Amino acid sequence: MSDEEAIDFEQLEAETELATPEIFAGNLLEWAVERQASDLFLSDEEQAVSVGIRRLGRVEHVRKLTRDYGRRLQGHVRVLAGGDPGEMIRPTEGRGLTVTPGGREIDLRLSSMPTLHGQDVSIRLFDPVSGVRSLNELGYDDTELKIIRKLLGEPSGLILIAGPVASGKSSTLYAMVDELNDGSRKIHTLEDPIEHAIPGVIQSQINERANLGYAELLSTVLRHSPDVIMIGEIRDAKTAATAIRAGSSGQLVLATIHARSAAEAIDSMLHYGINPKAISQALLGAINQRLVGKICSQCGERVDGQNPEVETRVANRLGHHSAELWQTKGCDACYGNGFSKMTCVPEILAVNRSLKDVIASGSTAVTLEDAARNSGMLCMAEALAARVYRGETTPHEAHRVIPAPQFARLQPGGKHHSSVDGTDSHS
Ligand SMILES: [Zn+2]
Known part of the structure; x- marks a missing residue:
């Protein structure tokens, strides 16, 4: 990821720093889909929750969040994607349609699984508007x-x-x-x-x-x-x-x-x-x-x-x-x-x-x-x-x-x- 992108997301982050994970999740999804990301990753690490996307085939690190905030974000995204927000022991799956703050519809397919430090939450993003291409x-x-x-x-x-x-x-x-x-x-x-x-x-x-x-x-x-x-x-x-x-x-x-x-x-x-x-x-x-x-x-x-x-x-x-x-x-x-x-x-x-x-x-x-x-x-x-x-x-x-x-x-x-x-x- 280039510095420019980091700054870009920092700006978004500044706007949402005091925001609830619910608002942050909407902005994050919008940001990801705007960049044609195919996947969003929220992974527990030892001290933090790491946010990443897959874009044009490559994984890009976005930022790290505090564990507490990151966990709440994971929970909210799991609700948006129709998964069980509280299930921490077994792998869960979900699917849901959400609308971003900018009014964009996104189809989410979620899979989460327990890992060494907590959870790995992986969300496939489908933009239904882009739809079927010829x-x-x-x-x-x-x-x-x-x-x-x-x-x-x-x-x-x-x-x-x-x-x-x-x-x-x-x-x-x-x-x-x-x-x-x-x-x-x-x-x-x-x-x-x-x-x-x-x-x-x-x-x-x-x-x-x-x-x-x-x-x-x-x-x-x-x-x-x-x-x-x-x-x-x-x-x-x-x-x-x-x-x-x-x-x-x-x-x-x-x-x-x-x-x-x-x-x-x-x-x-x-x-x-x-x-x-x-x-x-x-x-x-x-x-x-x-x-x-x-x-x-x-x-x-x-x-x-x-x-x-x-x-x-x-x-x-x-x-x-x-x-x-x-x-x-x-x-x-x-x-x-x-x-x-x-x-x-x-x-x-x-x-x-x-x-x-x-x-x-x-x-x-x-x-x-x-x-x-x-x-x-x-x-x-x-x-x-x-x-x-x-x-x-x-x-x-x-x-x-x-x-x-x-x-x-x-x-x-x-x-x-x-x-x-x-x-x-x-x-
Ligand atoms: Zn260019």
Whole structure:
């Protein structure tokens, strides 16, 4: 966190120093959402309560509060988020909608757990106003959008979205549903939790306590004549099998799955005991993605005198755009961070005839990835490199997301004149 930000929050703090934790909580939430923070943390330390946020993928320390005040703040935030304010022994969860002093609505999802010094309270912040974004707004380039729209244009089949926590998977799912939601299709979603309400779409909440898991709800949804089914997550064999069955019997199924690459998403289905032939018949494509910081338009600047050598596969994706390197120093507009927002970087494995055969033979993820790259797929490091050379992000930020050697070489002080070889980094 820069000094500027510290001063910024100190000013807010001065206004609220004598305020009750209730008023302070409202201002803190507003401050966090204004900065596009995705999470707020209130953690007990030995002598204090530490306040932090996660913003644009990184944790930023905000300030420390006295233990007494911090505890009261934690308690109040737990009330706002529908949690039990007094439960100190067991982990608690909660969800609630609150309105900040500035009139901004925020959806809070809270989890708290006992720690060495007391409690760790973690709140995910959803800004319902920002709502569902369209595919065009997520950061995919024209080629990627074309491939994704071709997949969505199929009447039936399975599309898998992979990536770690906070890689924009649910934003992508929502954007896909939004794209398909033109009134001509019956669309069902199974979600845990439902992050946004979408008019015209039938949304159901998973409730494991009531024995309504993904598998149970999915079997029921199939009797409701759906055209499109969005599954929040495939995380058991039964859901995997039902999703494949739906995808090969006339429904378009969109689902996230835990996997580290697009090819490994197919591996994950195999691990759930799905027959490779059945996967090859149902699967339309697998998208693996990450989020990377987009350079602030106010303080980003081109690094002069750099003519990076670009690998042919990446150069082809750049088209007429010459390869540039950009850097950023932080300004008021980006709260000193240098980046204005997070944008999606996808690795898209679109299943064609030859890849169908590779999948049907039960190949390893490595073999499948090689075959997909031969069919023109850009792996994650290559898709990220294209963003670096277009000046959308910095080599340093790219390296934070994918620690591939070519991004280290491009950083200031690195050997940026050396050839950028994407072939050693697709694993
Ligand atoms: Zn800036």
